[in-house]
Amino acid sequence: MLLVAYDNAQILDIACPSGALDIANRYGATPPYRIELGTVGRRPATSSAGIALAAGQRLETVTGPLDTLMVVGGAGYEDAATDPHLVTHVRRLAAQSHRIVSVCTGAYVLAAAGLLDHRRATTHWGYAAQLAARHPTVAVDVAPLYVRDGNVYTSAGVTSALDLTLSLIEDDHGPTLARAVARELVSYLHRPADQAQISMFLAAPPPGDRLVRDLAGHIAAHLAEDLSPAALAARAGVSTRHLTRLFSAHLGTTPARAVRAARTEAAAHLVRSSELSLAAIARRCGFGSAQTLRQAFVDHYGMPGDRIRRMPDMPRPRTPLPRETPVP
Known part of the structure; x- marks a missing residue:
């Protein structure tokens, strides 16, 4: 795998895939x-965290065939996507x-290289609308954690790179090795590609009770599944x-109101950051229609x-979001 980096790259975008593959090797x-x-x-790539990463390869001299070409994201994506040398070599190596x-x-770099034209793709939900506006031939879908369209894979923000990498390991070597890597990382095997990127539970303080906290995480990760009080209790x-x-x-x-609020807020984020129809958003977020x-x-x-x-910012709920309250 060749990881393509640049100044102000997100270090987790590099660490998640490389760390998972290193464990797969072990x-x-x-x-x-x-x-x-x-x-x-x-040149060394100075990450947005200020940590400089030494590059082992000069893109200008790399030749294929390559198994996997991976372009990372980060705060420097704008400069990277407008760097003609970087974009040219990404296009060349992709072939x-x-x-x-x-x-x-x-x-954004793949799109600038023309590699996402007429393909379905995703990116971090906060940058999806801009990507779609800048590259109208790209079918941007903000909802999934990662998308595969042919031999092109795109993923959402930072840690979704781990989910995608575990999926690649499973494709390459089977589920047994992917599960072993996930266990080593103290992670789920991997979140499904079509899991929603956002939930209100990301914004709420974590509940103090471990059981409630675990269920809150389960709700956030499985909005389209059976989240009835009976199913959660079981x-x-x-x-x-x-x-x-x-x-x-x-x-x-x-429990029912918490689930409805989680689904509604996830749906509101998708309404604001994607062009998905209301019916498609309803399905993704667990609403019947x-x-x-x-x-x-x-x-x-x-x-x-x-x-x-149409609103410039997310609206405020009419009633406060669920928050932890003192136990009598």
Whole structure:
């Protein structure tokens, strides 16, 4: 794998894939992954965290065939996407690569090289609208954690690179090795590609009770699944009555209301940051229909989805989000 970096790259975009592949090698990946970092002129890439990373490869002299070409993202993506030398060599090397991958805003570099034209792609939700406006031939889908279109893979923000890399390891070596790598990383095997990027639980303080905290994470990660009080209680191994007490004490709301709020806020983010239809957003976020989602928007925000889409900022909920409350 050749990782393409530049100044002000996000260090996690580099560390997540390279770390996972290194562990795969230690667990016996055959053939092993060869991981290289390449830059224009083989210059060190100073990450946005201020840590300088030495490049092992000069992009100008790298030739294929390559198994995987991966372009990372980060705060320097604008300069990278407008650097003619970087873009030219990414385009050249992509033609000699078995698969082409971007992490987060690395999608801007692939788009600048013409590698996403007429393809479905994703990037970090906060940068998706700009990518779509700048490159109208790219079908930007902000919802998934990562997207595969042919031999081109794009992923959302930072840690989604780990999910994508685990998926690549599974494709290359099977699920047993991918599970071993995930265990070593103390991670889930990998989140599914179509899991929503955003949930209100990312913005809320974590509940103090471990069971409620684990269920909150489960809700955030599985918005389209069965999240009824009975299903959540069964997952936690408690009665629905006890589950309601726990949610009331630690989140100040009922399980059903917490789920509805999580789904509604995730849907609102998708309405604002994507061109997906209301019906598609409803399906991704666990609503039975577009009409049900419309009513949820009115109940939660006091306005319909089309007005939310036109607003310059996210609207405030009519009622406060679930927050931890003191236990009597």
